[in-house]
Amino acid sequence: MSATIQTRMIETAGPIFAQKGFAATTVREICAAAGVNQAAINYYFGSKEGLYKEVFASTYSSFAPFHYEVLEPDWSRPFEERFYELIAQRTRDIFETELIAWKAQLIFRELHDPTPSCGEKLQEYIIRDYNVIYRYLDEYFDPSTPEHIRWKCIFSMFGSIFFYKKCGWLLRKIILEDMRQESFKPEQIASFAVQAFFAVAAPYRLQPPKE
Amino acid sequence: MSATIQTRMIETAGPIFAQKGFAATTVREICAAAGVNQAAINYYFGSKEGLYKEVFASTYSSFAPFHYEVLEPDWSRPFEERFYELIAQRTRDIFETELIAWKAQLIFRELHDPTPSCGEKLQEYIIRDYNVIYRYLDEYFDPSTPEHIRWKCIFSMFGSIFFYKKCGWLLRKIILEDMRQESFKPEQIASFAVQAFFAVAAPYRLQPPKE
């Protein structure tokens, strides 16, 4: 078993909250799964909501949100290449193995249906992250590019990627297993989305490459 | 008030279910809003789930899902133009005034988090609709176009449109009111999405226009 009861409870509750949502998850379920007494949830976290807050905070911070701050531009490689790698990594995170896939699921849940307790915190993070990528794209866009164009390019790209995550079951119904395995890997989804991004963003490019 | 109690209950429950989801909505709330007795819900619909099923069925059928079947190709106008109108209309439906916006919300809820009672029905509808638009695009795509490319083009377009719907609050936080009013009208969102669609689909076009 894990170290402390707290961490064990958080780790156990995470995937459950992610799968069923806050309201549909019962404290008994979590405690049973974690192998602890019901009282523990109130003893350690005050309430169900307190536990959820901790779960969410822990999830978000460990999910490696957009850390574009640390991404020092590497001028030796074309922007397109670097940008793709960035998005591909992000897409991989979202679709990655069961180990962390539930984290994306939990965050998406808050993104689509904000909870009063975590809504503001998520807003803060998400908005910050989007602004980071917005600034990151200053390297690409011509300064005269209207703001709404930049945002539309960004939303278009992420929207299409998120669609695969949230509507995974739909994909599974429409696209046969073989094709999914072969053509819908995270890298390919990211590649297509980035391709679409550059297709619409091209007219606003800062300057043509000097090759 | 409306005609029968049944219809009144369905009409009242619709927006509530859409806003809060099935689990978070209580029968008392619905009955109070509809001005009927609690017993009515079980008397007329058997159970809360029974009511929800009716609500969903009524919502979906009245939401005018993709009726591409009736769309006879109008060869006198370019495909791009007709396709844009199609998507623009669909986008308008999704974002339209409060009158029917909740319908999209309810359907999106099922799309992202299928309910056992309506999941299969929704699947059936959605898959049918997606296949209709897939076939509709036969007019555009070269026959050699790989299937997964076609699907990616479709998903990319709808994904980005859906993003605006599901993450409306995010948009409201990031984009200032003025810009939203001016540059994020449904038609503009649709236009951008369609533009992105054609940008990535162009290499697979059946044949260049003969102008």
Next chain:
DNA sequence: AGATGTATGATACAATTGTTTCATCGTTGT
């Protein structure tokens, strides 16, 4: 070793849920 304070377990509690009951009202058919 013994006392003190924290951690844990079993259970109880109050509130809320969906559902049911049953009496009463109103309409309809004869």
Next chain:
DNA sequence: ACAACGATGAAACAATTGTATCATACATCT
């Protein structure tokens, strides 16, 4: 006019929920 049946209302029911209680086990420190 009256019987019969469906519709409605108020209250109760059983189940489930999150939370609180309280006794006890355990560890730590003098």
